[in-house]
Amino acid sequence: EAGVAQSPRYKIIEKRQSVAFWCNPISGHATLYWYQQILGQGPKLLIQFQNNGVVDDSQLPKDRFSAERLKGVDSTLKIQPAKLEDSAVYLCASSLDLATGTQYFGPGTRLTVT
């Protein structure tokens, strides 16, 4: 089966610009996660969707970050305006089996803000 797809793989922008990332989860996976991974750290959950509803967005900086999953399948994460500290890898993951917590990850988008 196809894995989690993400695009773009790399993005370089200047501070105060906007950027959007796209994720297509594994077919049939109801749960979708966006993580931010700063160099040298573990993933930090930004937002979790169950179908097209938000389960948890407590760590999403809502003044600049937004995410949507309108039809309960693919999702976009947007940053507007970007700051230098947003430089990180943005990982998308999906999960079918909520009870056991196994998450399947995409390759990530590496964002550099200059």
Added chain:
Amino acid sequence: AQSVTQLDSQVPVFEEAPVELRCNYSSSVSVYLFWYVQYPNQGLQLLLKYLSGSTLVKGINGFEAEFNKSQTSFHLRKPSVHISDTAEYFCAVRGEADSNYQLIWGAGTKLIIKP
């Protein structure tokens, strides 16, 4: 709430030598435990997981981990490493009864294989 500590940020080891990557967790409830691997410029991939039953869990690529409830540890081991094992390894925990099914992640351990 749970937390995870990976005691070593980097572990250098010679090729074909054994390795142990340490993971300790803190939780007041029963937990599920996971090890994920991240190869350079790739996403994370599940190595193995402990849900219940046998405390010795075998995963992919010859890795295994042992759940030790009394020491709240879930150390990852491999008897003989290869160059291809060069990667970053993340331990993660989830409360068994957590309704949001979220993972709490350690900071990662970089495994460096010396030829």
